[in-house]
Amino acid sequence: MSGDSGSLLNQSSSTDQSKNGVSRHVTQSSMMIGSKSSNAKKLTIKNFKAKPVLPENYERETWRKLEEAVSAIHRSSFIRYSLEELYKAVENLCSHKIAKNLYSQLRDVCEQHIRKQVHVFDENIDGELFLRRLEQEWQDHCQQTIMIRCIFLVLDRTYVLQNSMLPSLWDLGLDLFRENVLSRDHVRERCLLGLLELVVRERSGDAVNRSLLRNLLSMLNDLQIYHSLFEKHFLKETEQFYLTEGDVKKNQLEVYEYLIHTEKRIEEERNLCITCMDNSTLKPLIACVESQLIARHTDFLLNKGLSYLINENRMSDLQRFYSLLSSIQDGTQSLCTCFTDHVKGVASGIVMDSNADATMVQDLLDLKEKLDNIVNTCFDKDAKFIHGLQRAFESSVNKRQNKPAELIAKYVDQRMRSGNKESSEAELDRTLDRIMLLFRFIHGKDVFEAFYKKDLAKRLLVGKSASVDAEKSMLSKLKQECGGAFTSKLEGMFKDMFHSKELMSQYRQYQSTKADMQDISVDINVNILTMGYWPTYTAMEVRLPVEMGKLQECFRQFYLMKHSGRKLTFQSTLGHCVLKSKFKNGNKELQVSLFQTLILLLFNEGDVFSYKYIRDETLCKDVELKRTLQSLACGKARVLTKIPKGKDVGDDDKFEFNSDFKHKLIRIKINQIQMKETVEENIDTTERVFQDRQYQIDAAIVRTMKMRKSLSHQLLASEVYDQLKFPIKPTDIKKRIESLIERDYMQRDKDNTNQYHYVA
Amino acid sequence: MSATVSEKGDAPAGKQPDQLFTLKRWNAVAVWSWDVECDTCAICRVQVMDACLRCQADNKQEGCVVVWGECNHSFHNCCMSLWVEQNNRCPLCQKEWVIQGTGK
Numbered sequence: 001m002s003g004d005s006g007s008l009l010n011q012s013s014s015t016d017q018s019k020n021g022v023s024r025h026v027t028q029s030s031m032m033i034g035s036k037s038s039n040a041k042k043l044t045i046k047n048f049k050a051k052p053v054l055p056e057n058y059e060r061e062t063w064r065k066l067e068e069a070v071s072a073i074h075r076s077s078f079i080r081y082s083l084e085e086l087y088k089a090v091e092n093l094c095s096h097k098i099a100k101n102l103y104s105q106l107r108d109v110c111e112q113h114i115r116k117q118v119h120v121f122d123e124n125i126d127g128e129l130f131l132r133r134l135e136q137e138w139q140d141h142c143q144q145t146i147m148i149r150c151i152f153l154v155l156d157r158t159y160v161l162q163n164s165m166l167p168s169l170w171d172l173g174l175d176l177f178r179e180n181v182l183s184r185d186h187v188r189e190r191c192l193l194g195l196l197e198l199v200v201r202e203r204s205g206d207a208v209n210r211s212l213l214r215n216l217l218s219m220l221n222d223l224q225i226y227h228s229l230f231e232k233h234f235l236k237e238t239e240q241f242y243l244t245e246g247d248v249k250k251n252q253l254e255v256y257e258y259l260i261h262t263e264k265r266i267e268e269e270r271n272l273c274i275t276c277m278d279n280s281t282l283k284p285l286i287a288c289v290e291s292q293l294i295a296r297h298t299d300f301l302l303n304k305g306l307s308y309l310i311n312e313n314r315m316s317d318l319q320r321f322y323s324l325l326s327s328i329q330d331g332t333q334s335l336c337t338c339f340t341d342h343v344k345g346v347a348s349g350i351v352m353d354s355n356a357d358a359t360m361v362q363d364l365l366d367l368k369e370k371l372d373n374i375v376n377t378c379f380d381k382d383a384k385f386i387h388g389l390q391r392a393f394e395s396s397v398n399k400r401q402n403k404p405a406e407l408i409a410k411y412v413d414q415r416m417r418s419g420n421k422e423s424s425e426a427e428l429d430r431t432l433d434r435i436m437l438l439f440r441f442i443h444g445k446d447v448f449e450a451f452y453k454k455d456l457a458k459r460l461l462v463g464k465s466a467s468v469d470a471e472k473s474m475l476s477k478l479k480q481e482c483g484g485a486f487t488s489k490l491e492g493m494f495k496d497m498f499h500s501k502e503l504m505s506q507y508r509q510y511q512s513t514k515a516d517m518q519d520i521s522v523d524i525n526v527n528i529l530t531m532g533y534w535p536t537y538t539a540m541e542v543r544l545p546v547e548m549g550k551l552q553e554c555f556r557q558f559y560l561m562k563h564s565g566r567k568l569t570f571q572s573t574l575g576h577c578v579l580k581s582k583f584k585n586g587n588k589e590l591q592v593s594l595f596q597t598l599i600l601l602l603f604n605e606g607d608v609f610s611y612k613y614i615r616d617e618t619l620c621k622d623v624e625l626k627r628t629l630q631s632l633a634c635g636k637a638r639v640l641t642k643i644p645k646g647k648d649v650g651d652d653d654k655f656e657f658n659s660d661f662k663h664k665l666i667r668i669k670i671n672q673i674q675m676k677e678t679v680e681e682n683i684d685t686t687e688r689v690f691q692d693r694q695y696q697i698d699a700a701i702v703r704t705m706k707m708r709k710s711l712s713h714q715l716l717a718s719e720v721y722d723q724l725k726f727p728i729k730p731t732d733i734k735k736r737i738e739s740l741i742e743r744d745y746m747q748r749d750k751d752n753t754n755q756y757h758y759v760a
Numbered sequence: 761m762s763a764t765v766s767e768k769g770d771a772p773a774g775k776q777p778d779q780l781f782t783l784k785r786w787n788a789v790a791v792w793s794w795d796v797e798c799d800t801c802a803i804c805r806v807q808v809m810d811a812c813l814r815c816q817a818d819n820k821q822e823g824c825v826v827v828w829g830e831c832n833h834s835f836h837n838c839c840m841s842l843w844v845e846q847n848n849r850c851p852l853c854q855k856e857w858v859i860q861g862t863g864k
């Protein structure tokens with residue numbers, strides 16, 4: 001009993017409380033129109049244990065009031081009752097368990113209204129007008145539903161909440177709209193067509209009412225028919241649209257224009273989607289555009305436009321190409337393949353054009369630099385492009401045997417020679433680094449070495465090297481790239497030069513102690529070359545004047561005294577001299593070759609000599625003698641006069657000392673007329689390289705066997721391939737192995753003929 | 761191969777001050793090689809001017825010198841010193857191997 005009275009007391013106070021609670025609640029909930037999951041826990045209903053008795057007709061009267069209000073909302077007209085009064089009425093009905101009726105009555109009223117309303121769509125109006133009407137209806141519907149829900153909030157918060165099967169008032173509104181409006185085929189159809197038409201107009205560049213599009217699409221989303229009604233068809237339409245557009249534009253536009261167009265399209269679609277559509281559409285939409293405009297035409301676009309863009313160095317277009325292709329499957333792979341093919345074509349063209357040998361290396365370097373730049377800037381330093389570029393260069397450079405290696409060596413020589421002052425040391429070093437990039441691709445690195453050595457020898461012996469540092473730097477680059485065995489002979493050349501200098505200072509000491517050498521005033525300097533380190537020179541016999549002969553023999557004695565078991569061969573073709581000479585017009589100092597010296601010295605004994613006399617005195621060979629006489633009598637500085645005059649030297653010509661010789665300089669270098677490196681000489685150099693390979697294969701096999709002691713044929717062969725700096729056939733390796741077995745450097749396993757053992 | 765000297769001896773190259781041409785400086789180039797009859801070592805079949813096969817394999821090009829026997833045959837010193845451990849005869853003439861000298 002006491003409990004009951006207590007609860008009655010509580011009840012009155014709780015009503016007050018709820019009053020306050022309600023008024024607070026209405027203002028809050030007008031903001032939220034979500035479904036029943038919202039936090040509706042403010043109202044405490046546990047204290048409504050005993051029902052207050054309701055007046056007779058209360059339910060009917062109250063519903064009449066509410067129905068009138070709902071109708072007014074539907075008509076958008078004035079509501080006679082205050083919202084609070086209506087709210088309370090709903091609250092009362094709910095607390096008296098009449099909620100079920102209330103809910104279904106409300107549902108019926110709303111549904112009737114919508115059904116009456118649907119006829120506005122029957123009218124046959126054009127697309128956009130229809131869409132605007134639909135938008136209007138939808139907006140009205142939403143507003144109405146919000147207002148109704150405000151009034152019926154307690155119903156939403158109590159009854160609906162307790163019956164999980166029932167939709168909230170908001171959801172109920174959506175259901176009614178969907179079932180009564182958008183379930184109708186002609187509404188759906190015209191809605192879809194209208195929307196797609198808006199999109200088409202947007203794509204063709206018209207200014208389109210985007211908010212209409214956005215509102216209707218968000219309506220479809222709210223009604224949960226966005227995907228089924230719109231997105232599916234929209235994507236299909238899009239696909240068709242860009243299929244057609246791609247087919248037309250790819251022929252109409254240049255490739256770079258097409259790419260710009262595509263990029264613009266993707267941006268437009270992204271923009272449209274972000275402004276008007278559901279987020280989930282973005283990914284499939286962009287994928288669809290990319291697939292229609294790019295993926296479908298990848299090969300066509302690459303074949304039609306890539307070469308042009310590379311040739312013209314169109315950096316931003318190439319970058320665009322890469323970035324568009326990187327979003328489709330295998331796109332950059334296709335680009336890479338096409339890029340590599342292009343490079344192969346251009347590089348091979350440069351390599352194979354034997355008329356353009358003079359510029360081959362520079363052209364390749366320029367091409368490489370340009371392409372490196374493209375890969376780094378436009379292709380995102382993509383590893384497969386870097387490798388592809390290298391493979392393309394490697395295959396191109398090796399399409400022609402030996403020549404590229406020879407020309408690379410020549411190119412280095414031109415940079416290294418003094419007189420080439422166009423670049424600073426730092427620039428020269430950069431050039432050498434770039435040369436090494438090309439050198440790396442060469443398979444026959446020993447061919448390069450042979451030609452490089454020839455030029456290096458000239459630079460060292462004539463003192464024509466631009467910079468010792470640059471020479472050392474190049475040597476260390478080669479060593480780093482190919483290992484010590486590759487450069488050991490080149491290094492030997494530098495050592496020979498160094499030792500020769502040392503030896504000469506000892507020799508001068510020695511000569512000064514020799515009594516019979518005291519009257520010799522000629523300053524001799526000898527560079528002693530180790531045979532095998534240096535290129536092979538053809539020895540040419542000449543007859544020296546007595547004094548020179550004495551000097552030469554004195555040096556030979558000295559040398560053989562220091563080194564037993566050796567022999568020394570003077571290379572007349574490489575000797576050069578400084579001659580003091582007296583002319584009527586003044587004294588000159590002539591820098592001349594040994595051959596030129598021998599001829600000029602003859603003129604100390606007479607003024608005119610026949611060709612034959614000169615030949616008999618010097619013992620020069622005809623070819624060499626004629627070239628030398630030509631240089632003295634037909635060149636720029638004519639210290640001799642040829643009789644009769646003429647460019648070519650004949651066997652019956654005479655030569656006279658030109659006492660009228662004039663020259664503005666005191667020191668004059670009379671160039672030996674350079675024979676162009678003959679084809680035979682060239683073949684000689686490469687042939688020697690090939691002979692030498694056999695020793696290198698032997699050495700590599702012995703080196704490997706010594707280290708591994710025992711190896712199968714396959715493992716041995718693969719290690720040897722890795723060590724060698726030139727291509728080699730498996731049969732060659734087999735032959736060398738047989739030869740080494742025969743010479744007892746290794747033996748075959750007794751049981752397994754495929755296995756070898758090292759013999760110490 | 762080497763230059764022969766003029767036998768006339770009446771054309772001194774550098775003396776008389778009144779002559780037209782006077783040789784002041786001579787930059788000569790000479791190539792040295794081992795003074796051997798055969799360029800190739802019969803044991804390793806590498807030219808004697810190159811290091812023997814084993815030294816090449818070891819990358820020890822320098823210091824691989826030539827040895828001469830009393831028979832005047834020559835080989836890499838490395839090759840021959842291994843050879844005599846098995847057989848103290850010259851591989852070419854089968855005479856007893858006696859060293860005449862080594863290169864330096």
Ligand SMILES: [Zn+2]
Nearest residue numbers: 801804836839
């Ligand atoms: Zn040997």
Ligand SMILES: [Zn+2]
Nearest residue numbers: 812815824838
């Ligand atoms: Zn050796």
Ligand SMILES: [Zn+2]
Nearest residue numbers: 831833850853
């Ligand atoms: Zn012998």
